[in-house]
Amino acid sequence: MAQKLDDTKLLFRAVIMGPPGSGKGTISERIARGFGLQHLSSGDFLRENIASNTEAGVLAKTYIEKGLLVPDHVMTRLLLPRLEEMTCHSWLLDGFPRTLAQAEALNSSCELDLVISLNIPLETLKERLSHRWIHQASGRVYNMCFNPPRVQGVDDITGEPLIQQDDDKPEALVARLRHYKDVAKPVIDVYKAKGILHTFSDTDTDRIWPYISSLLSAKIPTDIADAQRASTH
Numbered sequence: 001m002a003q004k005l006d007d008t009k010l011l012f013r014a015v016i017m018g019p020p021g022s023g024k025g026t027i028s029e030r031i032a033r034g035f036g037l038q039h040l041s042s043g044d045f046l047r048e049n050i051a052s053n054t055e056a057g058v059l060a061k062t063y064i065e066k067g068l069l070v071p072d073h074v075m076t077r078l079l080l081p082r083l084e085e086m087t088c089h090s091w092l093l094d095g096f097p098r099t100l101a102q103a104e105a106l107n108s109s110c111e112l113d114l115v116i117s118l119n120i121p122l123e124t125l126k127e128r129l130s131h132r133w134i135h136q137a138s139g140r141v142y143n144m145c146f147n148p149p150r151v152q153g154v155d156d157i158t159g160e161p162l163i164q165q166d167d168d169k170p171e172a173l174v175a176r177l178r179h180y181k182d183v184a185k186p187v188i189d190v191y192k193a194k195g196i197l198h199t200f201s202d203t204d205t206d207r208i209w210p211y212i213s214s215l216l217s218a219k220i221p222t223d224i225a226d227a228q229r230a231s232t233h
C-alpha cells in the first residue's frame with residue numbers, strides 16, 4: 001500500500017522495467033502525464049550529470065562510452081540521494097534498478113508499491129530499435145514509424161540533428177538484449193516474491209497502455225493522483 005507520511009499526504013512509488021526498446025520511456029511519459037508521478041529516468045539523470053561535468057558524470061561517461069553498465073556503487077551514490085530529496089513526491093523510476101545489487105540498495109532506502117515489467121517479443125524490440133533515433137543532448141526519443149519527428153532527421157524542439165545510437169544498430173542488439181535478460185532476471189524474481197510485480201506482454205504500446213492505466217487507477221487513490229498532478233503543473 002502507498003506509504004502514509006502524515007495525515008494528508010500519501011505517496012506512491014513505482015518502478016518500470018523492461019529490455020531496451022520495450023517502451024519504458026514512452027509508457028513512463030504517459031504515466032507521468034496521466035497520474036502525475038514524477039518520472040525519474042536513470043539514463044536522463046546520467047546525461048544531466050555528464051553535461052554538467054559532475055564527478056559521477058565524468059566517471060559514468062567512461063563506462064557508457066564503452067557500452068557498459070555504470071558500476072552499482074556509482075549508480076546508487078547518484079540515484080539514492082536524489083530519491084531522498086523526493087520525500088514529498090510520488091515517483092516512477094525508469095532504468096533503475098537494473099541489477100540485484102541496485103534493487104537491494106533501493107529496497108533498503110524505500111518501499112515500492114508497484115513494479116511494471118514489460119515483456120516484449122525479441123523481433124518487436126529489434127524492429128523498434130532499428131527505427132529509434134534520438135536527440136543526443138536531451139535524450140528525446142523518436143521512432144520513424146511510431147512517433148516520427150515533425151521534420152525528418154531533426155529534433156522537434158531544438159531543430160538539431162537526430163542520431164542513431166551504435167548500440168541500437170542490429171549487430172549490437174542481440175547481445176545487448178541477452179545481457180539485459182541475464183541481469184534483470186534476479187531483480188524480477190525479487191519483485192515477484194514481494195508480490196508487487198505486474199508483467200505486460202504485447203507487441204504494441206497502445207494495446208498495453210489501457211491495462212497499465214486501469215492498474216494504476218485502481219492502485220493510486222484519486223486524491224494522490226490529483227495532488228501530484230497539481231504539484232507538477
Ligand SMILES: Nc1ncnc2c1ncn2[C@@H]1O[C@H](COP(=O)(O)OP(=O)(O)OP(=O)(O)O)[C@@H](O)[C@H]1O
Nearest residue numbers: 019020021042043044064068069070075095096098
Ligand atoms: N541503472 C543503471 N545501472 C547501470 N548503468 C546504467 C543504469 N541506467 C543507465 N545506465 C547507463 O546509461 C546508459 C544509458 O541509459 P538509458 O537507460 O538512457 O539507455 P539504454 O541503456 O539504451 O536503455 P533503454 O533503451 O532501455 O532506454 C546505459 O546504456 C548504461 O550504460
Ligand SMILES: Nc1nc2c(ncn2[C@H]2C[C@H](O)[C@@H](COP(=O)(O)OP(=O)(O)O)O2)c(=O)[nH]1
Nearest residue numbers: 021022023024025026128132142143146204205
Ligand atoms: N512501432 C512501435 N514503436 C514503438 C511502440 N512503443 C514505443 N515505440 C518506439 C519508441 C522508440 O523509438 C522505441 C523504443 O521505445 P522507448 O520508449 O524508447 O523504450 P525504452 O528503451 O525506454 O524501453 O520504440 C509501439 O507500440 N510500436
